[in-house]
Amino acid sequence: MKNKALKRLIYGLLAFLISLPLFSFKLIDPLKKDTVADSGFKIKTIIVDAGHGNRPPGASRYSPGSEGSYSLERNVTLAIALKLQKAIEKEIPSIRVVMTRTTPDDVPFQKRSDIANSNRGDIFISIHCNSLPYKTSREVVGHKHHKPVYRTVSVPDRSGRGVLLLVYSTKRIGPQIEALRENAEIGVDQQETQSHREDDPMSVIMLDEFKNKYRKQSIHLADLINNEFTQVDGRPSDGVREQVLFVLDHTAMPSVLVETGYINNSKDEDYLNSETGQNEIVDSIVRALKNYKDEVEQVSK
Numbered sequence: 001m002k003n004k005a006l007k008r009l010i011y012g013l014l015a016f017l018i019s020l021p022l023f024s025f026k027l028i029d030p031l032k033k034d035t036v037a038d039s040g041f042k043i044k045t046i047i048v049d050a051g052h053g054n055r056p057p058g059a060s061r062y063s064p065g066s067e068g069s070y071s072l073e074r075n076v077t078l079a080i081a082l083k084l085q086k087a088i089e090k091e092i093p094s095i096r097v098v099m100t101r102t103t104p105d106d107v108p109f110q111k112r113s114d115i116a117n118s119n120r121g122d123i124f125i126s127i128h129c130n131s132l133p134y135k136t137s138r139e140v141v142g143h144k145h146h147k148p149v150y151r152t153v154s155v156p157d158r159s160g161r162g163v164l165l166l167v168y169s170t171k172r173i174g175p176q177i178e179a180l181r182e183n184a185e186i187g188v189d190q191q192e193t194q195s196h197r198e199d200d201p202m203s204v205i206m207l208d209e210f211k212n213k214y215r216k217q218s219i220h221l222a223d224l225i226n227n228e229f230t231q232v233d234g235r236p237s238d239g240v241r242e243q244v245l246f247v248l249d250h251t252a253m254p255s256v257l258v259e260t261g262y263i264n265n266s267k268d269e270d271y272l273n274s275e276t277g278q279n280e281i282v283d284s285i286v287r288a289l290k291n292y293k294d295e296v297e298q299v300s301k
């Protein structure tokens with residue numbers, strides 16, 4: 001009996017000693033900083049991302065975005081993103097806004113998330129316009145041997161209206177975890193970096209914590225933005241959805257993709273291209289950001 005108790009004590013001590021270095025690694029710092037229960041957390045940097053863009057000179061691939069009857073998504077997103085930058089800087093002067101693009105040229109997805117992560121963004125807002133794909137239907141174009149001959153026709157579906165908020169789905173966790181790890185390592189010296197290597201189970205658990213927290217925060221921010229759109233601006237809404245999105249799955253911060261309206265719907269296209277529409281969209285996002293910021297910083301006081 002006595003022997004067993006002694007063994008237990010020794011094993012307990014051993015386990016404690018072994019776990020000591022695990023608790024001391026630096027990954028704890030960014031996690032602590034961002035934990036709601038911790039004191040003094042402030043949102044300092046917001047990344048504003050204008051979706052799509054023109055083909056950059058010499059580029060073989062780019063993401064042109066969708067088209068309306070007279071306007072292009074890539075131009076609308078840039079106009080709204082630039083207005084959003086100005087509005088945040090005016091309404092929340094303590095916040096630094098970092099743009100992923102300010103020119104008409106497209107920026108690759110990876111570079112967008114690199115900009116977000118290397119600037120240590122606290123929030124990532126991506127601006128897009130929605131569009132419904134063409135509908136296909138079959139119509140009879142004649143008869144052959146007494147049987148009808150069909151033809152498949154594509155017709156534009158202009159029935160989509162209003163906003164949609166997308167947040168990153170957790171189906172693919174690999175790239176996001178990598179981004180979190182890279183973020184955590186910024187400013188950490190070599191010796192400390194080695195202590196949270198990939199094979200360290202503790203760091204995997206903590207990165208998982210990060211990911212779950214960002215998912216929850218993303219959904220909450222998306223809800224706040226959606227509420228402003230629907231309750232203040234009276235916009236129709238498809239709500240908040242989780243989706244696997246490349247541009248968001250590499251960002252190690254709460255991230256929301258805002259589909260600001262259907263560019264292939266004539267009413268929405270007019271709204272998206274109008275000063276009034278763009279200002280309403282921007283003001284709604286800024287109000288939601290203020291509320292979110294107040295909430296997050298309030299809890300941490």
Ligand SMILES: [Zn+2]
Pocket residue numbers: 051052065066073128129
């Ligand atoms: Zn888009």
